[in-house]
Amino acid sequence: MRRLVYIVPAVVFALIAAWLLAGLGLDPKALPSAMIDKPAPDFALPALGDVAPPLATADLGGEVALVNVFASWCVPCRAEHPLLMRLAGEKGVPIYGINQKDKPADATRFLAQLGNPYRRIGVDANGRVSIEWGVYGVPETFVVDRAGRIRYRHVGALGPQDFEPLLAMIERLRRS
């Protein structure tokens, strides 16, 4: 009977340890999104100086497009930027930017240095619109279909391995 006093905490500890251990192997990018297959949230953001026109819900739809949340202070954004440049330039994919919690001067310099792949840019100074999109962190990229619905969400920087699947998905959505 008294042994139980020792065994129960040990078992509880073992269970917690096993649970935490299993958590180490989880992919933090495989987050569920409540926004998938829903229409893009209702928003209207001001423009980033004269770098690009402003961005609002009405600009989405009509064409399959990417919505990319970025900031000049975000290092992975730099890493994925050449990929966005190629998607916009070589592949003609419309890309809209949401510039999150950034100084306009910094964002302008960022785009002057790395190139501007965005057709339109909305300045989300306080990050409220990003929250409505369900953004966890920067960078994040959404695929919006011709009906203006969010079809796919990519958390974190896009890498070379994402390029072709993304392009294939855009092609498929263009045909459907």
Next chain:
Amino acid sequence: MILFWLAAGLVAALVVGLLVRPLLRGGAAADRLPYDLAVYRDQLAEVERAAAAGEIPEGEAAASRLEIERRILAAADRAEIDRTPPGQRSVVAVLVAVAVPLGALAVYGWHGAPRLPGQPLAERGPPSAAADAEAGEKAVAALVRRLEERPDDLDGWERLAQTLVRLQRFADAAEAYRHRLGLGAPRPDLHARHGEALTLAAGGIVTPAAKAAFEQAPDDPRAMYFLGEAAAQAGDLDEALRRWTALEAASAADAPWRPVVRRRIEEAARERGVPVPPAAPGTATPGVPSGGEAIMRLSPEERMQAIRGMVAGLEERLAREPQDREGWRRLVQALDVLGEPARLAAALRGAITAYPDDIELRLDLANAQLEQAGGDAVLPPAFVETMRGAARIAPDHPQVLWYLGRIAADEGRSEEARQLWTRLLERLPANSPARAEVESRRQALPEK
């Protein structure tokens, strides 16, 4: 690294010690049982006596009796738990002593980084980095002053850009390269360096401007590398692999960037899920004699034997066809490795006959003659003759000026020596370590 294992071992030992100590010390409660029982028995007797004497009421006495009996049972219970046989306890102790370090090792092997090299303070870069930076800033200030006076000094702009790169001021360096290229006389390596500075200024991202710079120098190895990097960053691993394998194939076997390119090829192929392309053999290396790589694989004795064979062949061939600069260079290099100064001097004389205008050959010969003489304390006659020959071709070469001064001083022509060394000091850079030696020699010259 050793320090880490020592610390880890110490912690493990401490934990094992803490866990095992109570197990080995064992049944303290069991040992105390007879004493506890005696105390409780005395208490019971006291309660009986007091009840019999009517000092406490019967109800209270019964409650006290019950309480003491409960304690007796509890003490017996404690002793029961503790009475695991000592043999069994030491088995548990041994298990703990083995399982704790093994478990720790297993977890470390799984989630730790055992292959990460140690980073002792002493190896984390020289502490003189600050002093280095200070010297660099001074050099930049001096270059900027010079460029303010002569803004079209092409060489000055290049040196400024290179110094800024070394100081990790990449954006400024890119600007300096841009300015340098704006002055005309472009070179592929300048475009490539400009692109590299732009890339480093962007934290390693090949920006559109950097890409444009690299595209101006499509055959420069640096540009080829970074254009591959640009493709990889844009998600085009096939293009990156094409560019890097092309660079590898165009590189010499001992090109310093080869390992980096190979690593990037392997990484890109793995990421793309294609087989890693085999390493291109590389073009012939100018620095190593033909068959050099095969020679490197031999044992030291075999290598010497192979070099001796090659030297004999070369000597014979060059005697017949002396117009072969590359052949002479290889022969000189090989004889230098073999440590045969007499043969080396002979080879150099042959080379000088074939190429009388090559100052480097003459200086090599002079050095070989000094080596043969065992130092330059006393200048051998053959050396003096070689130096005079060198002076006819390159009268302002620092080494020539220095030794002509020595010769003049040795022969008692102090004024001539003074003039030669004054000319030498004018040509030596301000921070040259040789200056002090020249100054002191010049001062030691006797006055007329």
